[in-house]
Each structure stands twice: as structure tokens, then as C-alpha cells.
Amino acid sequence: MEPSSGVGSEKRPTVDLVKDKNGTDQILLQNPKGASVKISLHGGQVLSWKTEKGDELLFTSSKANLKPPHPVRGGIPICFPQFGTRGSLEQHGFARNKIWLVENNPPALPSFDPTGKAYVDLVLKSSDEDTMRIWPFSFEFHLRVSLALDGNLTLISRVRNINSKPFSFAIAYHTYFSISDISEVRLEGLETLDYLDNMRDRERFTEQGDALTFESEIDRVYLNSKDVVAVFDHERKRTFLIRKEGLPDVVVWNPWEKKARALTDLGDDEYKHMLCVDGAAIEKPITLKPGEEWTANSDPLEDKRALLEFLTIMRPTRSLNWNETSQVCNIWTGVTCNQDGSRIIAVRLPGVGLNGQIPPNTISRLSGLRVLSLRSNLISGVFPADFVELKDLAFLYLQDNKLSGPLPLDFSVWKNLTSVNLSNNRFNGTIPGSLSRLRRIQSLNLANNSLSGDIPDLSVVSSLQHIDLSNNYDLDGPIPDWLRRFPLSSYVGIGIIPPGNGSIFQPPPPPREQTHQKPKAHFFGLSETVFLLIVIAVSIVVIAALAFVLTVCYVRRNLRRGDGVISDNKLQKKGGMSPEKFVSRMEDVNNRLSFFEGCNYSFDLEDLLRASAEVLGKGTFGTTYKAVLEDATSVAVKRLKDVAAGKRDFEQQMEIIGGIKHENVVELKAYYYSKDEKLMVYDYFSRGSVASLLHGNRGENRIPLDWETRMKITIGAAKGIARIHKENNGKLVHGNIKSSNIFLNSENNGCVSDLGLTAVMSPLAPPISRQAGYRAPEVTDTRKSSQLSDVYSFGVVLLELLTGKSPIHTTAGDEIIHLVRWVHSVVREEWTAEVFDIELLRYTNIEEEMVEMLQIAMSCVVKAADQRPKMSDLVRLIENVGNRRTSIEPEPELKPKSENGASETSTPSEI
Ligand SMILES: O=P(O)(O)OC[C@H]1O[C@@H](O)[C@H](O)[C@@H](O)[C@@H]1O
Numbered sequence: 001m002e003p004s005s006g007v008g009s010e011k012r013p014t015v016d017l018v019k020d021k022n023g024t025d026q027i028l029l030q031n032p033k034g035a036s037v038k039i040s041l042h043g044g045q046v047l048s049w050k051t052e053k054g055d056e057l058l059f060t061s062s063k064a065n066l067k068p069p070h071p072v073r074g075g076i077p078i079c080f081p082q083f084g085t086r087g088s089l090e091q092h093g094f095a096r097n098k099i100w101l102v103e104n105n106p107p108a109l110p111s112f113d114p115t116g117k118a119y120v121d122l123v124l125k126s127s128d129e130d131t132m133r134i135w136p137f138s139f140e141f142h143l144r145v146s147l148a149l150d151g152n153l154t155l156i157s158r159v160r161n162i163n164s165k166p167f168s169f170a171i172a173y174h175t176y177f178s179i180s181d182i183s184e185v186r187l188e189g190l191e192t193l194d195y196l197d198n199m200r201d202r203e204r205f206t207e208q209g210d211a212l213t214f215e216s217e218i219d220r221v222y223l224n225s226k227d228v229v230a231v232f233d234h235e236r237k238r239t240f241l242i243r244k245e246g247l248p249d250v251v252v253w254n255p256w257e258k259k260a261r262a263l264t265d266l267g268d269d270e271y272k273h274m275l276c277v278d279g280a281a282i283e284k285p286i287t288l289k290p291g292e293e294w295t296a297n298s299d300p301l302e303d304k305r306a307l308l309e310f311l312t313i314m315r316p317t318r319s320l321n322w323n324e325t326s327q328v329c330n331i332w333t334g335v336t337c338n339q340d341g342s343r344i345i346a347v348r349l350p351g352v353g354l355n356g357q358i359p360p361n362t363i364s365r366l367s368g369l370r371v372l373s374l375r376s377n378l379i380s381g382v383f384p385a386d387f388v389e390l391k392d393l394a395f396l397y398l399q400d401n402k403l404s405g406p407l408p409l410d411f412s413v414w415k416n417l418t419s420v421n422l423s424n425n426r427f428n429g430t431i432p433g434s435l436s437r438l439r440r441i442q443s444l445n446l447a448n449n450s451l452s453g454d455i456p457d458l459s460v461v462s463s464l465q466h467i468d469l470s471n472n473y474d475l476d477g478p479i480p481d482w483l484r485r486f487p488l489s490s491y492v493g494i495g496i497i498p499p500g501n502g503s504i505f506q507p508p509p510p511p512r513e514q515t516h517q518k519p520k521a522h523f524f525g526l527s528e529t530v531f532l533l534i535v536i537a538v539s540i541v542v543i544a545a546l547a548f549v550l551t552v553c554y555v556r557r558n559l560r561r562g563d564g565v566i567s568d569n570k571l572q573k574k575g576g577m578s579p580e581k582f583v584s585r586m587e588d589v590n591n592r593l594s595f596f597e598g599c600n601y602s603f604d605l606e607d608l609l610r611a612s613a614e615v616l617g618k619g620t621f622g623t624t625y626k627a628v629l630e631d632a633t634s635v636a637v638k639r640l641k642d643v644a645a646g647k648r649d650f651e652q653q654m655e656i657i658g659g660i661k662h663e664n665v666v667e668l669k670a671y672y673y674s675k676d677e678k679l680m681v682y683d684y685f686s687r688g689s690v691a692s693l694l695h696g697n698r699g700e701n702r703i704p705l706d707w708e709t710r711m712k713i714t715i716g717a718a719k720g721i722a723r724i725h726k727e728n729n730g731k732l733v734h735g736n737i738k739s740s741n742i743f744l745n746s747e748n749n750g751c752v753s754d755l756g757l758t759a760v761m762s763p764l765a766p767p768i769s770r771q772a773g774y775r776a777p778e779v780t781d782t783r784k785s786s787q788l789s790d791v792y793s794f795g796v797v798l799l800e801l802l803t804g805k806s807p808i809h810t811t812a813g814d815e816i817i818h819l820v821r822w823v824h825s826v827v828r829e830e831w832t833a834e835v836f837d838i839e840l841l842r843y844t845n846i847e848e849e850m851v852e853m854l855q856i857a858m859s860c861v862v863k864a865a866d867q868r869p870k871m872s873d874l875v876r877l878i879e880n881v882g883n884r885r886t887s888i889e890p891e892p893e894l895k896p897k898s899e900n901g902a903s904e905t906s907t908p909s910e911i
Pocket of ligand 1: 084091198219220251253
């Protein structure tokens with residue numbers, strides 16, 4: 001066979017047809033550096049994968065039976081179309097036992113770059129009678145195996161349905177990695193995932209550990225894992241990286257001693273030197289309609305079909321770019337997929353003119369859906385009964401539609417519900433008591449419907465931060481005590497309302513549509529006569545306030561012109577404050593926001609009240625919301641809790657914070673202070689925080705955290721903190737540095753937020769455990785933060801960026817691990833490579849920088865505060881590392897490196 005391509009004029013990759021001792025055809029791929037891969041046509045199975053030094057990376061049993069049709073114990077058998085015994089076929093399906101053919105003219109693979117690669121195309125077709133008898137579907141399985149110049153091995157599978165009926169299949173690359181000793185290896189990337197335990201009737205469990213180590217038999221299918229998992233072989237100092245885009249599951253298998261003895265094609269002790277880790281699609285079999293083709297990385301076909309059916313019926317007035325031929329995950333408006341593109345997890349279609357009833361069996365088929373926003377459309381009909389299928393649903397926004405009928409009776413089917421907005425519809429009937437069984441719900445908005453009956457007791461729902469039941473005129477009073485905890489605007493228009501003020505984030509009741517039930521004569525629960533009296537009283541106050549405003553404006557204008565009748569002095573003597581403050585007081589009376597100079601926002605508190613608010617996070621000092629104003633401006637609003645400072649001190653601190661203008665400090669745009677509410681308004685950073693990008697679910701706006709980005713975050717954050725430390729005569733302390741307070745600006749530079757709040761907060765505010773991992777030892781004792789404790793916290797963030805781990809996390813057996821201590825212990829063992837985030841191991845030429853950054857981080861987290869570097873020194877040190885950097889490109893695949901003490905990184909990507 002011809003070599004697949006040349007490299008310069010010297011050596012070329014070669015592809016040869018050879019025979020094994022049984023006469024079975026094998027393909028030998030060799031790259032110009034001497035790395036090689038051997039593939040048997042028996043099973044299309046990779047049997048050997050060697051580095052350029054000749055080290056074998058795959059395990060094959062010395063007792064393996066290499067004669068077809070027996071499966072070969074070792075290498076990379078392909079399990080298809082069945083995994084294990086989950087079906088009527090023989091164990092792991094038939095593909096591994098069949099003779100595959102070399103394919104000389106395979107269908108083109110759009111994204112394959114052959115440069116420097118030795119590769120071969122194999123095909124398995126269902127044409128033979130034997131196969132058709134056991135699995136009566138016509139298919140073609142095209143397999144490309146390629147060996148890159150850097151030694152990486154890639155398998156790309158494509159399965160095509162050439163039948164007239166649909167079929168489903170599972171697939172796994174049952175990869176036997178060769179390892180020094182099973183007791184010495186660790187497997188990372190499966191933390192917190194659910195798995196099906198084959199040893200316990202495929203029962204579902206959740207992985208508790210930080211990494212997997214092995215002490216006994218293991219036989220599991222981990223579900224929905226990240227794209228990269230890694231096997232660390234401590235003894236050989238070798239790391240296998242398995243990139244498996246498009247394959248959601250991971251099989252982990254080692255038979256251990258007893259089972260190994262029972263397997264005739266495995267030596268008794270050989271289990272010690274093998275570990276199977278497979279990229280796979282098992283839990284949710286892949287269904288192909290006639291003519292369809294699947295390849296890892298392809299669209300989530302089932303979900304795509306469901307959405308197309310939904311679209312056909314709902315006919316939005318705004319055209320959407322959804323069609324069968326475009327890729328869902330990267331292209332379709334309003335759709336977000338999970339990390340490996342196997343499921344749709346969010347659908348956001350606000351205000352696109354969706355019309356009519358949600359067709360059954362469409363949206364409900366998106367069983368991985370977490371966010372559904374269909375607000376501000378023209379959706380009618382009842383609440384779709386089949387939404388009960390959406391078990392993962394966390395955010396549901398159906399407000400501003402024409403939905404009617406009762407609310408779902410059993411809310412407890414959506415265990416993850418966090419935010420629900422069904423306001424401004426025509427729902428009637430009672431509020432379901434099952435809401436009280438939701439343990440994660442933070443925001444519930446049922447306002448402006450026609451709900452009636454008792455208000456259920458939601459006092460037990462401790463997670464609830466925002467509720468709005470307003471303007472459901474038939475709800476029975478009296479208002480229960482637990483509801484009185486919330487602002488009045490949460491329950492105006494129901495029962496009997498006590499007097500009091502409204503509050504932020506509770507939209508004032510909008511004018512009700514004709515179609516809504518008409519308010520009866522009990523305005524806000526009061527009789528018509530009393531209401532009229534109040535209207536008159538309120539009018540008088542408004543007129544008085546208006547006169548007051550006009551007077552002040554007149555006074556201010558005159559003062560600015562310099563011809564005022566009242567001098568500054570006089571005014572100060574009289575009111576004890578400057579004209580500016582005088583005006584600001586007056587503005588407070590009218591609930592005004594105090595904007596900082598140069599701020600180009602033009603909204604006021606009223607606008608903020610009307611804005612739709614979404615909880616972004618609950619932090620140490622309060623809850624942050626994303627507020628979207630009517631003109632579509634998004635801002636982040638922090639609602640502070642436990643403020644101890646009085647108004648004047650609060651304002652002073654806000655002036656200091658708002659005075660900082662620096663590209664790496666999130667700018668405070670405005671604030672609001674009243675007895676009941678303290679708000680801070682910032683720009684909204686759509687890319688999210690470093691914490692969410694590192695540890696959170698990686699949605700639509702996710703930026704892959706490559707090394708370049710991590711460096712930019714670090715340099716940005718360091719500069720931002722250094723700038724903060726200069727403020728207030730060099731005395732300002734940030735006090736709450738953590739990865740959730742560092743955001744990415746449009747250039748991916750780190751920007752620091754949430755600064756300077758310790759000074760205004762109650763010292764008695766309970767310490768939040770999440771903060772604990774960032775807190776310097778001396779702060780734990782004294783509860784007093786300093787600039788040097790900021791340096792410590794910054795060091796923890798740096799460790800987070802280097803390791804990809806949270807500052808406090810748990811292992812199997814619920815052992816609590818402190819990142820700082822863990823890094824210390826690993827580094828002490830002198831195997832630094834193990835510390836780094838496996839996602840970083842795919843980049844070349846960064847090892848040195850990572851180690852330098854690790855040293856910098858370690859210097860920040862030393863126990864003795866006075867031995868930590870200053871922030872300004874850190875900026876210099878980090879910039880030095882960054883400046884020395886040449887361009888760093890992520891490798892498309894990963895490679896085995898030399899064994900001269902450094903870790904060896906290799907990956908059968910696509911596996
Ligand atoms: O012996 P086989 O057919 O190659 O399978 C090996 C093992 O593969 C694992 O993936 C299965 O879960 C085990 O049950 C099975 O024993």
C-alpha cells in the first residue's frame with residue numbers, strides 16, 4: 001500500500017500489509033520517527049501501538065487467541081453494535097470477531113488533515129448472511145486509524161444506515177492500556193459523575209472520589225464524562241490522555257485476580273499490567289434513520305429531530321437558522337449543547353413569535369435539557385404534561401405567554417429546579433403544595449395569573465430567595481408569615497396586604513390584559529373608599545415631592561451659574577451637607593441610584609425594578625443577579641446582605657470602590673442604599689467567572705481554558721489586585737478573592753470584582769465554607785483580611801487554574817482535600833506533572849512555564865504572611881513568565897513524549 005503522505009523529501013510515513021503467524025492480514029503503520037501501530041483485519045482491531053523508542057503502549061495478553069472468530073484479549077477491540085450483554089447479541093457485539101476490509105476509496109472525511117500521518121481505512125459491511133441473521137440491518141462501518149508524526153493514535157468511526165428501517169447501536173473502544181502496576185495508577189476526569197456498576201446489576205451510583213485508584217475488580221460505565229480523561233502511571237511516569245469527543249460514556253474495567261484466573265485467554269497475573277478505559281456511547285444508544293450517518297462529534301441526532309418537529313408546528317415569526325443540514329451545537333440560534341455535543345442542554349427562544357400550543361413529544365424528548373426559556377411568545381394551551389420527562393430541568397422561563405389551565409400538580413419531578421417564571425400567563429387553579437418539596441428552588445414567579453385557593457406553606461424551602469405571587473386576585477388571605485419575609489411586592493394583589501414599601505427585583509404589577517381576570521373592588525385588599533383616600537393622600541405627597549424637586553433643580557441651576565441666592569456656606573450650615581449630598585438625599589427619598597462619573601447608563605431604579613432578573617450566584621456578601629433592562633442592556637446587580645456600615649460609611653466606601661478605573665477591575669457603576677436594600681450595579685460579563693469556566697457546566701459562552709487564556713486571566717487578575725492595593729493611600733484590601741470573583745473581559749483578560757466589601761459588612765456574618773479554601777491561615781484566626789491575605793487567596797486561585805481543582809473538594813470516602821495541602825504533598829513527592837490539570841497536558845512547550853507558575857503560586861500560599869510576595873512583585877514575576885512565551889498551539893492530538901524523566905503523554909484521540 002502507498003504511504004499516505006510524505007514529510008519533506010526525507011522519510012515518509014508508511015503503510016504496509018503484513019501477515020501474522022496465523023496468516024491473518026495486518027496493517028502496519030509507521031511514522032517517520034519510528035512510532036508504529038499494528039491493526040488486524042480480524043476485528044479491525046488495533047493490536048499494538050509503539051512509541052518511537054519501541055515501547056508498547058497497549059496491553060495484549062500472552063494467552064490471547066488470535067484466530068478468528070475469537071475476540072482478541074488486548075489492544076483496542078471495537079464493541080459494536082452492542083456493549084456487554086445489553087441486548088440479544090453475543091457479548092460486546094460481533095464487530096470484533098469479523099474480518100474487516102481495507103477500503104481504498106472511503107467516503108471523504110471533511111475534517112481530516114493527512115499531513116504527516118500514516119493511516120488506513122477499513123470497512124465492515126453487513127452484507128454476509130451470518131451477520132444479517134443475528135442483526136437484520138444493513139450498515140457500513142468505516143474506520144480510519146491514523147498515526148500522527150508526534151506518535152498520537154486516532155480512531156475515527158462512521159456508521160451509516162443503508163437500510164430501509166432505523167436501527168440503534170452502542171459502541172465502545174475497549175482499550176487495554178499497558179501499565180506498570182494496577183495498584184500504582186490513577187484515573188482522572190470521572191470525578192462527580194454517575195456510573196452504572198456492572199458488578200451490581202448496572203445500578204446507578206455517583207463517583208465521590210477525586211480520582212480513581214484500584215484495589216479490586218472494577219467494571220463500570222461512567223456517564224456523560226468530559227472530553228478528556230487521563231490515566232497516570234506513577235511508576236512509569238507516563239500519562240495517557242484519552243480524548244473522546246462525541247462519546248459521552250467511559251468504561252473502566254479490570255478483572256482483578258479472581259476473574260483473571262477464570263479467563264482462559266488472560267494470564268493469572270496479567271490483570272496487574274492492564275487497565276481498560278474506553279470512550280463509548282452505551283447508556284443512550286445511537287439511533288440512525290435510513291440514510292443517516294453517525295460519527296463521533298456529530299450532532300445529537302435525536303434532540304435535533306425533536307426540535308425540528310417543534311419548530312415546524314410552532315412557526316415562529318422570527319426566522320431561525322435551524323435546518324436539518326446545519327450543525328445544532330455550533331450553529332443553531334438559542335441552542336446550547338453539553339461539552340461533548342451529545343445532548344442539547346439549553347433552549348432559549350425569547351420573543352421569537354412562537355405561536356400556538358407546544359406540541360407533545362417534542363421538547364420533552366430533550367431529556368438532557370436544563371434550561372428552557374420560551375418567554376415573551378404567543379404560546380397558548382395548557383402547561384405541557386410531558387415536561388415531566390425533563391428530569392434535569394433547572395431553569396424554566398415561560399412568562400409572558402398565553403398559557404392557561406392548572407399548574408402541574410407534582411413539581412417534585414423536577415428535583416433540580418432552581419428558577420421558575422410562569423408569570424403573566426392565564427394559569428388558574430391552586431398553587432401546588434408539591435413546590436414545598438423542591439430543595440434547590442431559588443426563584444419562583446407566578447405573578448399575574450388567575451391562581452386561587454390557599455397559599456401552600458413554602459416556609460420549609462430554605463433555598464428560596466425570591467418569590468412573586470402578586471396579582472393573583474383569587475388567592476386566599478391572610479398572607480402567611482413566611483411570605484411576609486419577602487418584600488411586599490411579592491404578594492400585592494392577594495389576600496390582605498399590610499402597609500410597607502416595595503423592594504427591588506419585584507416587578508411592579510403590570511397593567512393587566514383584558515383577558516386576565518379583572519381586579520375586583522378590593523384594590524390591594526382594601527375597600528374602595530379607603531383606596532380612594534390613599535390615592536388622594538399619595539397624590540398630595542407626589543405633588544409636594546414634585547415641587548421639592550423643582551425647587552432643588554432651580555437651586556442647583558442657580559448654584560452652577562454662580563448667581564444663586566443661597567451660597568454653599570449657607571446651605572451647608574442649614575442642612576449640614578453639600579448641595580450635591582443634599583440632592584443625593586432627596587434622590588434617596590425617590591429611590592434613585594447613585595451613578596458614578598462617566599457612567600453612560602441611563603436607567604433608574606424603576607427600570608431596574610422592571611428588569612427581568614436571573615440569579616447568577618450567591619456569594620459571601622449577597623446574591624448577584626443578571627438584570628436585563630427593557631432596552632436589552634444587561635447589568636449585574638449585587639444585593640448585599642448583612643451590611644453593618646451606616647449610610648455615610650457605606651457611601652464613603654462605595655466612592656473608594658467606584659473611583660477605581662482599571663481595565664482589570666470590574667467597575668462599579670452605581671449603588672443604592674436604603675434601610676432595607678443595599679445594591680451595587682456592575683457591568684455584566686457574559687463570559688462568566690473563572691470558577692464557572694473551570695468547574696461549572698460549560699455552556700454556550702464557554703471559552704476553553706487553554707494555557708494562553710489561563711495566563712491572561714492570571715496576569716489580568718494580578719494587575720487588578722495590585723491596582724486595588726494602591727487605592728486609599730495603599731491601604732485598600734480586596735478581602736474576597738476567589739475564582740468566582742474573577743471574570744473574563746472581551747479580550748479574555750482576568751478582571752477582579754467584589755472588592756472592598758469586608759469594610760462594610762458585619763464582622764459577624766457567618767463564614768461561608770466556599771470561602772474557606774481561599775482564606776489565609778491568619779484570617780481564620782483573626783477574621784481580619786489584609787493585602788497579604790489577598791496574596792494568599794490569589795495564590796489559591798492560581799493553583800486552581802493550574803490544577804483544575806476546587807480549593808476544597810472531597811475524595812472517595814468523603815475525605816476533604818484542601819488544594820493547598822494537596823499540592824504541597826504531591827510536589828514534595830517530586831512528581832510535579834501529576835499536579836497539573838489534565839486539560840493542560842495537551843499543549844506542548846508549556847511544562848516549564850507551568851512549573852514556574854506553580855512556584856509562584858506556592859510562594860503566595862506560604863503560611864507566614866510576611867514571607868509572601870507583594871502583589872506588585874507578583875505582576876512582574878508573572879509577566880516575566882508570560883513574556884518568555886513563544887506561541888503555544890494546542891495540539892490537535894496528543895503525543896507520547898520521551899521518557900527522560902518527563903511525563904509521557906499520549907492519547908488515542910477520538911477514543
Ligand atoms: O471478556 P470480554 O468479552 O472481552 O469482556 C471483558 C469485560 O469487558 C467489560 O467491559 C465488561 O463490562 C465485562 O463484563 C467483561 O468481562
